[in-house]
Amino acid sequence: MTKINLVALGGVRENGKNMYAVEVDDQIFVVDFGLKYPDNELLGIDIVIPDLTYLEENADRIAGIFLTHGHADAIGALPYFLAEHQVPVFGSELTIALAKLTTSSHPDAKKFKDFHVIDEKSVIDFGNVSVSFFRTTHSIPGSLGIDIQTQAGQIVYTGDFKFDQSARPMYRTDLARLAHIGENRVLALLSDSANAESPYTNASEREIYGTIKETFKYHTGRIIVAGVASNIERIQQVLDAAAANDRRVVLTGRDVQKIVKTAIKMKYIKLPNSDILATTKDLKELAPEQTVILETGRMGEPLKSLQRMATSKHRLIHIHEGDLVFITTTISHAMETMAAKTKDLIYRAGGEVKTVSDTLHASGHANKQDLQLMLNLLRPKFVVPVIGEYRLLAAHAEIAHEVGIPYSHIFIPAMGDILSIEKGKMHNAGHVDAGNTMIDGIGVGDIGNIVLRDRKMLAEDGIFIAVVTIDRKKKKVVAHPKIQSRGFVYMKTSKDLLQESAKLVTESIQKNLDHKEFDWSTLKQAVRDDLSHFLFDQTKRRPVILPVIMEVNQNSAKRQ
Incomplete structure (x- = not known):
């Protein structure tokens, strides 16, 4: 009898980091391998990937990694696993090309070669399991859903999708294939929930292009377009709209330049004319009414780049009067505060702001009606909402119930x-280790909650350093404590506080030397505790306190 386990290693009750394991008897089929970008609480963290412990412990059972599309939330974590494990990776032509770009930038993973290009006609046989694919509509070509066929029934994973009846051929959903899958037994459906709360009809890409083209036509100054580097559809629309209005497009980031170059080479982006792309060196020569600047930001974060432009800190572009900043990506709820701050900075710099969402509901993810259509086409026995925060998974569960799926057949998983x-x-059969692995520079997983807490304290209340010299044998403090502070108080105007702090440090150390057996950690902790209470009473702040205690033998010093 076939035994099937579905394990959510990421992408549930959060935004991004999609990764799901489908276990069929002794084989594991991993669908998507993504990352997410950190929120403001994760100070200094570059990216967040899933905890890979479970997959690393079971690497010999992994039949393959199957990718739905080429966005970072589906492929971004690959280098951190492929550096150590030779597991075959399957995806469409463009998805694999972008996956290779992702791994090539990591020294330990760039030697990995076990990539396999598939398409919607491919069927891969793994004995008692076969894996096939179906075309879906998303903001990047080559998006595929995954159908894992077992003896007990089919496990279908949609990946990111929406329905757009006017989509161009390379973006068009294969509705006939979906209906065919639904005619057979779909045991479980893992379906995109990222836009499940929305009751609004998604604007078609033709409508979005019309808005972009009209915006370019009626603005007479420079246009700075903020988007996502891997949104190939939007990049094509920007190029076409610029050409239609006698403008040239400047790509300002390395990420977008690599992706556009790859997509052009593979004919997924078609240049409307030979000189549509300008270099950053051309900016001085281009008239404002001829200029479109496409800014995608570092690691897919255009808002931070826009803030640097507005405050004249960007390496190339400074926003000034007459500029229009056109935000063509949908701002998530988690980023609304940052988006509002960004808009304010742009207006202060003399620019204007327009977003696609001002007039259209634009999303690359299925809304309520799309989700209902997918459910009715596939007719699954069990539904597992994935890809989204908890409220979105819950909204998707309600949608599934509305089309006749019993609540007892709908499961909202927690991570792991x-x-x-x-x-x-x-049924829920337990839990595996799952969570976040934080990437900071070249460090992988070496940043934990304690380090993040210290970073938060440093950012909020600064650091307070007390340097003291003691003679342990004579049990006394031999040098008056020296106090240094950064980001806590302005030292020149806080002399009384610093003097009282130095006195308290001396008293705390002396008390410890007089009444306790000597222990370095106990001594330092006593200084931290006493200083912490005193500084909070005086300032209502809690800086990071760093006692530096040095030991000297005075008799030895005199002989020397």
Whole structure:
């Protein structure tokens, strides 16, 4: 009898970091391998990837990694696993090309070569399991859903998708293939929930292009377009709209330049004319009414780049009067505060702001009606909402119930939950280690909650350093404590506070020397505790306190 486990290693109750393991007997099929970009609480963190412990411990059981599309939330974590494990990776032509770009920038993973290009007609046989694919509509070509066919039924994973009846051929969903899958037994559906709360009809890409083209036509100054580097559809629209209005497009980031170059080479982006792309060196020569600047930011974060432009800190572009900043990406709820701050800075610099969402509901993800259509086409026995924060998964659960799926057949997993299917029934069968692995520079997973807490304290209340010299044998402080502070108080105007702090440090150390057996850690902790209470009483702040205690033998010093 076939035993099936579904394990959410990322991408549930959060935005991004999609990774799901489908276990069929002794084989593991991993669908998507993504990352997410950190929120403001993760100070200094570059990216966040799933905890890979479970996959590393079971690497010999992994039949393959199957990628739905080429965005970072589906491929970004690959280098951190492929550096150590030779597991075959499958995806469409463009998805694999972007996956290779991702791994090539990591020294330990760039030697990995086990990539396999598939398409919607491919069927891969793994004995008692076969894996096939179906075309979906998303903001990047080559997006595919995944159908894992087992003896007990089909496990279908949609990846990111929406329905757009006017989509161009390379973006068009294969509705006939979906209907065919639904005619057979779909045991479980793992479906995109990222836009499940929205009751609004998604604007078609033709409508979005019309808005972009009209914006370019009626603005007479420079236009700075903020978007996502891997949104190939939007980049094509910007190029076409610029050409239609006698403008040239300047790409300002390395990420977008690499992606555009790859997409042009593979004919997924078609240049409307030979000189549509300008270099940053051309900016001085281009008239404002001829200029479009495409800014995608570092690691897919255009808002931070826009803030640097507005405050004249960007290496190339400074926003000034007459500039229009056109935000063509949908701002997530988590980024609304940052988006508002960015808009304010742009207006202060003399620019204007327009977003696609001002007039259209633009999203690359399925809304309520799309999700209902997918459910009715596939007719699954069990539904597992994935890809989204909890409220979105819950909204998707309600949508599934509305089309006739019993609540008992709908499961909202937590990260690491094992959903087991046996004898035609699904139940929660336990938990595996799952969570976040934070990447900071070249460090992988070496930043934990304690370090983040210290960073937060440093950012909020600064650091307070007390340097003291003691003679342990004579049990006394031999040099008056020296106090240094950064980001806590202005030292020149806080002399009384610093003097009282130095006195308190001396008293705390002396008390410890007089009444306790000597222990370095106990001594330092006593100084931290006493200083912490005193500084909070005086300032209502809690800086990071760093006692530096040095030891000297005075008799030895005199002989020397």
